[in-house]
Amino acid sequence: LNEGDEVVSGCINLTGVIKVRTTKSFGDSTVSKIIALVESADENKSKSEAFITRFARVYTPIVVFAAIALAVIPPVLGALGVATSLFGEGNFGDNFPLWLNRALIFLVVSCPCALVISVPLTFFGGIGGASRNGILVKGSNYMDALAKVGTVVFDKTGTLTHGEFAVEAVHAGDDCSHVGEYSDKEKILLHLAAHAEHFTTHPIGAALRQTFPNEATDGCEVTDVEEIAGHGIRAKVNGKVVCVGNKKMMESIGAKWHDCHQVGTIIHVAIDGKYAGHIVVNDRIKEGSAEAIKQLKNLGVEKTVMLTGDRREVGEDVARKLGLDESRTELLPTDKVTELERLLANKPKNKTLAYVGD
Template identity: 55%
Template sequence: MTKKQKKQLGRILSAIAIFILSSLLLPGPGAKTAGYLVCYAVIGWDIVWKAVKNILNGQVFDENFLMTVATVGALCLGEYAEGVAVMLFYQVGELFQSYAVSRSRRSISSLMDIRPDYANLVRDGKTVRVDPEEVQAGDTIVIRAGERVPLDGVVTDGTSSLDTSALTGESMPRELAAGGEVISGCINQSGTLRVRVSKVYSESTVSKILDLVENAGSKKSKSEAFITRFARYYTPVVVIAAALLAVLPPLILGQGFSMWIERALTFLVISCPCALVISVPLSFFGGIGGASKCGVLIKGSNYLEALADTGTVVFDKTGTLTKGTFAVSGLYPEGITEEELLYLAACAEKDSGHPISRSIRTACGREPDGSRITEVNEIAGHGVAIVMDGKSVLAGNAKMMERENISFTPVNEPGTVIYVANGGKYAGAILIEDEIKDDAAFAIRDLKNSGVRKTVMLTGDADAVGRKVAEKLKLDEVYTELLPADKVSHMEELLKETGANGKLAFVGDGINDAPVLARADIGIAMGGLGSDAAIEAADVVIMTDEPSRIATAMRISRKTLRIVRQNIVFALGVKILVLILGALGFASMWAAVFADVGVSIIAILNAIRALNVPKQEEFSSCGETKVSGTTAAA
């Protein structure tokens, strides 16, 4: 509880004590009246003052005005206990509301508690603690065990493991050594690291994410926009209706004014729109916080609302459904073992920095013996020729085999094929492919189980490669060999097909898919740690790089919308019913208190449920499914 909330709680407890004293212990009506007025001054002075200030500023119709008119009117009619009680219960509701909002914000703040307090800057051989904003790109900082990484950079010395849970929601630490990239916002768990800063604080990952979360509330959903417009017109209408209720019936029916004024004041208390105005934005704020717990950053409640209505999901391939890294997927030796084939290729590719060469050396697992190699010749467009132990070793494409007149067995599989020859004799072939992400197949299945009607892949890769991936993942449609402009054209056609059947989401890596991300109803970027382009380009960022999180975000959005609709129907239903009863004289000021404060508290409690991530089936790294989440869906 904040200092302000504790102060408000003290006022409420003091007012309750004075109210009980006035009601039960003070003798005579004069003493009781004085006690009630003191109680009203203690508990209601700030509401009355806010109403006066707002009137002077031209903002007449708000909840402070409604409560002031209703309670002061009750006091003027001699209903001291009711007038004070209404203000007291209203303040109790305000305290509860403030606490609920604070709890919601704390949930996100603790989740996104990634803002660094300081950086250990190395200056003139000494380590100086400075504000992260003072550090420039190229400077060296020291990050000790237990400290938060203040800035993005590259490790120059030291090994450690990083806790990335604040960014990704994952508990598994990330191992780090010299040459590795560190991302601001993570926590250094073990060793001391020396890091060369690559970005100033304003351009760092932590700064961009904090800005994204802090500004998420500025992009309102249709439901929030409706409530804002509704409250703008609703309050003046009910004030006018209350005034008419106080004046017209006595004039028409010839009855006394006091009874109808009391009904009008009750009408005003009932009409206060707090439950709607607070609970609907709070529900969306909770949904965004719940998604953040799963490593999904949603840039506004409008995108959270759109996710619930997603009917078509379109994927890029490389970096989205696949890892964007090459790996050996097939070995076809002839006359030698698989290990020997890999070692020959690794020796030939020993000095190459190409991703394909690195994948071969990784698969080999043995460090090539450079002392055995006497000559290296890279042949552009063909491959590499070396001399090892006095023999010619070739590693390259089919053109190289044909160029050297070596008879070989073609490998007719999608992917990149490296043919190897040793001493002028064909030794076999190695198939290299971009690896499919571990959870990609589960992600597609989960999306379909979640109600997505169509899954599509748009890729610039060769047709055989694209279709092989699509077949493995059981996608509904695939379009291959596309240029960026072709992707936009296909997106336009898919948008026409989707039409009224929901929203279309495009999932890309946020680097080269900006035009398509912008054109889709919802742009989802597989952001990963530190991908600036992803954070900038998309409406939704999957910080874990796992496509399975998309269905998780959709479930959270649908739960949030259910809560929003429940609150709207409940709040309006109760208010309309009690308004009618109040106008007819069947609802007292106490019923009015429930219709305002009681409904608000119930709606806020319901809204807080959006913070809880439902238990659900998610992908496990072992290839099976698991149940995860923090709290079961209510």
Template identity: 55%
Template structure:
């Protein structure tokens, strides 16, 4: 408990003890009123204060106003009837404060997961100056500076390790407890914790653009993006609260007037005023106003602990309705680690063909280019390469040692009018031509991720009706991968723009109530992530494009997290609908009973505080996401 919660607990205990003691002390008259009213002020002064501020700010109708009118009215009735029964007014306020304390504790519990994530914010960065380490604000560190990260410290900025080896704790980012090894030349992102060795890191981004800043900004802004359910509750409360206040006023005045004027019997003002006050206590919309946002907050907090960052409750609600899941292949279902698995040549040696391919592709950062250079295994002399021309979706044409080398897919060969040999090998085929003559082809295979097949199966169990894979690979490769994973539909030979077109076609086919989620690696899938109903960026640590474009960010490369994210969202929405139904059904039933005099003030306490506690207990179930 925090200091404020402990103070409230003390007030609750003192008031409860005073109520018990006063029950056994034989006091009457003014002394009795003073002692009971002092007890009332101890437990309810803050509610009265908030109600007063609301009236001064012309924001009258809220739960504080309802509780103040109802409890003060109970005191006035006790004085009017000269019954000395002040217990009801105090009891209503006491149980209301118990409910508020319970709600505050529940919010704190759900906030804990997000607070743990917020702990990744670094307090300082170590700069080495004159042989000594100097702690500076991360905002003051310029790009290209060398910072020192000692064991136990947070990595303050993104960069490249220039010296040292260590293991990194990335659990705050990915939800995974397994540490990761890091060595010289590796990229390192802010927010990790250095566990063992001393690292010297050359920064590549300013603090405001670093991974940790992007993630913190995402989480901090998540509460501002409200779901339709939360908007409904906000609008409902604005109409509902004034309506019940005027209804209570009418209940207090109209029946006695009818008794006097039309029935010609004495007006029972005390009976109807009591019913009106009971009506007010019952009508408090606390269960709805508190539990619905708390449910979403708990869901987002529980997901963040698992390394699933959801940008707002509106995206959580949309994700829960996902019936179509569309995957990019490379980097999402496969590792994006390409390896040369075969070299087939005409009148040139294997090594020479690989050499030409690696040199022609030396200026590209594409994974296929890197795999060719890795297979070549020698240092690339870029002076041997000139006139490099990259043709999007086709390949590369360049001059190597003065000879024109073309390396790409079958589209490139057709574009250059070069006859080529069809290849039925499973993998990406790089056709090679030298000086306009076909020289052979190189087969490059991507590795399917360990849990991809299980992830697709889990999506079906989670209620996803159709899975689709989009890829720029050849049809034979795409069909083979889709069949091995159990994907329902596959579209191959797609350019980046074609993927957007295909997603738009799929969006037009589905019903309005169904949502389409696109899952990509976030590097070159930003347009599709933005176009889908819900964009999910996977393995997005360090990827600005993913964090900016996606609605849901999975911080590691495990495809199982996709199904988990959907299950979390659906559990959260189930809880929200349960709380809305529970609160409204019980509220309106009790309001009817209160209006006809069946429900008294004690019954009203259950209808208000009891329902709120049940709803809050149900809401914090959204935190339990580990075993989904």
């Protein structure tokens, strides 16, 4: 954090001491907005619930007026001597209790209470059950849409996987065969990459810093840090221009990169415009991901798709382990939007699409 940065309510300070100034009231907090969403959930009605509400608004008054008419009109007509075979003979007081009883029976039988209550109550029960499991549904119309989901699209990092990367190998130059203790060249490569990633919040940067724990205290000067979305990071470390990122980053600076036979996310490193090697990192699949995919298919979801910026080998390996139907790899953030729009355009008309991730 730097002076002037915004701190989100509920976040946890892991290290150091910071002074925070409150700029918004509780009503503007995330918790307050979540509470407001739950309280206003009944305003977003599903088609069936909206139809029942409109139907009851017309039908209920008709039933009430018909019951009143049934209780009053026949005794009056009977007292006037009109159609006595139908309405009975005698004065109004003699016939009224009988017709009042019939009117009440008619009202109870015809009143749409069960219909009017059961449909909204079903949706409220679903919304309440979801909120108890930490899932906020804005209204019953969204519950209705969830029931029609035919395609579920997942982001990979942090959704299907833990989002906590660990360094598995460091290869200096084009040598991809070295295993075991890092050589001096590999230590230098990791040292410079960790420094370049010092200011990033990306999980891969955290993995590099964790592997080289002395990065924050060894006195190296890091300047001119530039984070390039979908490519990587460029920074000056002790005067050397260090570029850390994917193959697109290497191609953009004209560095001839080398691929690696290991399955994992490959982080390429270039120093002063020359390719220096790469670092292999991997992310662990969440324990419940495979079971969740299986349950979705049992519930009638026809297609499961994963979108990721990782290289093809990594994405296909994760998709195979989880039993996903399709995977799209090596995508920039804008590419993910394009893929999602394509999937939306090709889905069946009577089905909806759900996206899970950031």
